[in-house]
Amino acid sequence: MPRSTSGEPAAFTADDYRARMARAAESAAEAGLAGVLVAPGPDLVYLTGYRPTAITERLTVLVIAPGQDPVLVVPTLEAPDAEKAPGAAALSIRDWTDGKDPYAVTAPLLDVDGRFGVSDNAWAMHLLGLQQTLPGTSYVSLTEALPMLRAVKDEHELARIAAAGAAADQAYGEILKVRFAGRKETEVAADLAALLLGSGHSQVDFTVVGSGPNGANPHHEAGDRTIEHGDMVVLDFGGLKHGYGSDTTRTVHVGEPTDEERRVHDLVREAQQAGFEAVRAGAACQDVDRAARKVIADAGYGEYFIHRTGHGIGVTTHEPPYMIEGETRPIVPGMCFSIEPGIYLPGRFGVRIEDIVTLTATGRGRRFNDTSREMAIVE
CATH class of the missing domain: 3.40.350.10 (Creatinase/prolidase N-terminal domain)
Incomplete structure (x- = not known):
């Protein structure tokens, strides 16, 4: 660049x-x-x-x-x-x-x-x-x-999205060091926003912090709920750096998780990996959704995956193309989009894992987020 x-x-x-x-x-x-x-x-x-x-x-x-x-x-x-x-x-x-x-x-x-x-x-x-x-x-x-007007990025745009993704990864690495238990969701969200700005973002678009039962709402806005020991916490955050978007989600746990919580998290991680592996030359956008959704449905949680698998990203954090059933448009090199399957158990907890991905000229997918997708344990 x-x-x-x-x-x-x-x-x-x-x-x-x-x-x-x-x-x-x-x-x-x-x-x-x-x-x-x-x-x-x-x-x-x-x-x-x-x-x-x-x-x-x-x-x-x-x-x-x-x-x-x-x-x-x-x-x-x-x-x-x-x-x-x-x-x-x-x-x-x-x-x-x-x-x-x-x-x-x-x-x-x-x-x-x-x-x-x-x-x-x-x-x-x-x-x-x-x-x-x-x-x-x-x-x-x-x-x-013209849904694809902005969808295919050139090398300079891809470099900006890569930089934004790396900056969001940096913010995630730092947020794992803060205390969660006993603090309000809004306080952790404020920490995330400050970390995004500190990593070079010029604009923070969202900082979702969904703890415990709030994590079962995919678009929960950080509220006054106090995070407790034993909570699963969904962290979804992003904004603009160099004019291009970042957007990543990781789900952490305050203290040791239960066997069920670990199983659900592992399942979402497997689904996210399946969606990523579906990104290849000749694939359609819906193939990414199908691959991720199949993992979750086969495990009996299909009804709890309640949104599309992904969306495009560029000068805004949500734009075409969309990774959803019925979108037969082919994935072409330079398209950038999220892969973010989730499972949401009403009244209990939610899990979502999200990376921004592109298809390279070699016909393989490339992630713009490289932080661990394993469950992180926080205090």
């Missing part, structure tokens, strides 16, 4: 963003779209490097269409910031002032009878405004039309 003199990864260049927008235009044409309309959010960051400081009711939209240069429509008061964006040299900026109709400014850039992909987080009021101005147009979400 190219690095600056400070040791940080070198910033993506205007040429990088130009190539991304060109691929988006090509993908749009292949999908039968007249173009894509990108609102502020992860797609805009990925395509241009622009992250508006103020996301308001004012229209900001990137218009990418085959055969024409990309144009970013912005409010006049935000144009100076847009002009400083890393990808600004690869596009044109068209601004509009308060009191003017932003949809009239945008309309000439669009095919009056075209079908457009729209980023999922676009405001409904803006989509309706465009429809009113151009009643012949139609729209589809980018997740539906």
Whole structure:
């Protein structure tokens, strides 16, 4: 990964963003779209490097269409910031002032009878405004039309995800040294957040600490429950480093576990390994889910594995592709996704183990998390 003199990864260049927008235009044409309309959010960051400081009711939209240069429509008061964006040299900026109709400014850039992909987080009021101005147009979400827009990472993106994963691993190694028993979940979560920031994360997205029966809720938010000796504790945490996501889960135990707790943990570990071994050239996304789920179902715990096996990761911690039954899309080199099977026994405890994985050019899987998947005993 190219690095600056400070040791940080070198910033993506205007040429990088130009190539991304060109691929988006090509993908749009292949999908039968007249173009894509990108609102502020992860797609805009990925395509241009622009992250508006103020996301308001004012229209900001990137218009990418085959055969024409990309144009970013912005409010006049935000144009100076847009002009400083890393990808600004690869596009044109068209601004509009308060009191003017932003949809009239945008309309000439669009095919009056075209079908457009729209980023999922676009405001409904803006989509309706465009429809009113151009009643012949139609729209589809980018997740539906171009789900793989950001899915396949280049070598520089992979290096950033690897660095984020290593930093999360570092945080996990340190959290094992703190005391759990007698402390609230929120206190351990605060420790985790501080460790992520200390490892170089610029942003902490989540720190799930699910102790005892709370661990049976996959998305439990750390609460005021006091962690007790004998608790199983699910730790799921991640955020952004160098603009790319980390996300890992390990399940620890306060003191010695029971035979059943150890058996369930071993089963989830076996399922996670089976999912990883299913990552290979020619496999479909659903094959990873099937491999992990089969281990758990065959052991009689199928009804307690209540979510998909994985999700994509990149400039956000959740994005396509998804490792779930029915997703027949092939896994290709450069895709990055989680493998995180779990067993959740209501009112008792839960276990989840998660790594971020990619398919390499050799046709084999590579993990971005290398901490032990064995059950760790904490105090």
